[in-house]
Amino acid sequence: DAGVIQSPRHEVTEMGQEVTLRCKPISGHDYLFWYRQTMMRGLELLIYFNNNVPIDDSGMPEDRFSAKMPNASFSTLKIQPSEPRDSAVYFCASSIWDMKETQYFGPGTRLLVL
Amino acid sequence: AQSVAQPEDQVNVAEGNPLTVKCTYSVSGNPYLFWYVQYPNRGLQFLLKYITGDNLVKGSYGFEAEFNKSQTSFHLKKPSALVSDSALYFCAVRDSGGYQKVTFGTGTKLQVIP
Numbered sequence: 001d002a003g004v005i006q007s008p009r010h011e012v013t014e015m016g017q018e019v020t021l022r023c024k025p026i027s028g029h030d031y032l033f034w035y036r037q038t039m040m041r042g043l044e045l046l047i048y049f050n051n052n053v054p055i056d057d058s059g060m061p062e063d064r065f066s067a068k069m070p071n072a073s074f075s076t077l078k079i080q081p082s083e084p085r086d087s088a089v090y091f092c093a094s095s096i097w098d099m100k101e102t103q104y105f106g107p108g109t110r111l112l113v114l
Numbered sequence: 115a116q117s118v119a120q121p122e123d124q125v126n127v128a129e130g131n132p133l134t135v136k137c138t139y140s141v142s143g144n145p146y147l148f149w150y151v152q153y154p155n156r157g158l159q160f161l162l163k164y165i166t167g168d169n170l171v172k173g174s175y176g177f178e179a180e181f182n183k184s185q186t187s188f189h190l191k192k193p194s195a196l197v198s199d200s201a202l203y204f205c206a207v208r209d210s211g212g213y214q215k216v217t218f219g220t221g222t223k224l225q226v227i228p
Contacts, residue, residue, distance in 0.1 A: 004157070042220045043158075043204065056215060091157055101146060101165075101208070103216065105157030 004106035006092050012112045018080040021109045024073055025094030033103060034067055034077050035091040043091075049075065082113045116141045118207045120219035127195045128227050135190040135222045137179075137205030147188040148206040148216065149179055158204060164188060175199070195226045 005024040013019055025032050033048040047057040052069045069075040079086055089110050093103040118139045127133045139145055146165055150158040162173025169181040179190045205219040
């Protein structure tokens with residue numbers, strides 16, 4: 001399996017622009033997670049889905065952030081409008097509901113908002 | 115509410131010496147405990163976990179961790195450190211009675227000195 005795929009790997013944009021991050025989870029996984037990692041705040045869970053349905057979005061920082069999962073093989077995290085403080089590495093992870101509950105992380109998208 | 119603490123921001127150890135990375139947790143029920151490792155510019159990778167059973171858990175790359183219920187700890191250990199073990203290590207916890215929301219610690223940077 002190719003693992004969790006994220007695109008783009010790097011994104012540089014200007015303040016006010018819309019940013020869309022994409023994730024393809026591992027086939028057969030029914031949970032998908034979006035995380036943000038910064039030096040100041042560490043690893044933060046933004047939102048997670050189960051069977052394409054958002055379960056907990058309490059970590060989404062503001063209304064500027066939105067996430068969708070239109071089908072089992074694709075999810076997006078959108079920031080509109082973007083701000084410099086959104087600069088971070090955004091990770092997508094997926095897992096299957098079984099005894100192991102291991103999360104498999106993608107390589108991340110490094111976002112820089114100027 | 116569940117929480118996890120990694121009291122050390124950084125741990126330095128000489129190559130060949132044993133290493134320990136500390137983790138304590140708090141949950142209302144029984145814990146599921148995890149260790150993940152993050153190499154530079156990469157996503158998190160699963161190392162090992164405790165769900166139930168033997169308190170000593172063995173994982174990837176020669177790492178092991180001991181679950182201590184009375185001390186609410188889950189310290190990561192390795193008998194002989196390698197330079198290639200240098201990375202950022204995350205402890206994570208989930209209450210066995212909850213949903214699939216895992217709480218990650220702030221991470222401990224392990225530096226193995228040649």
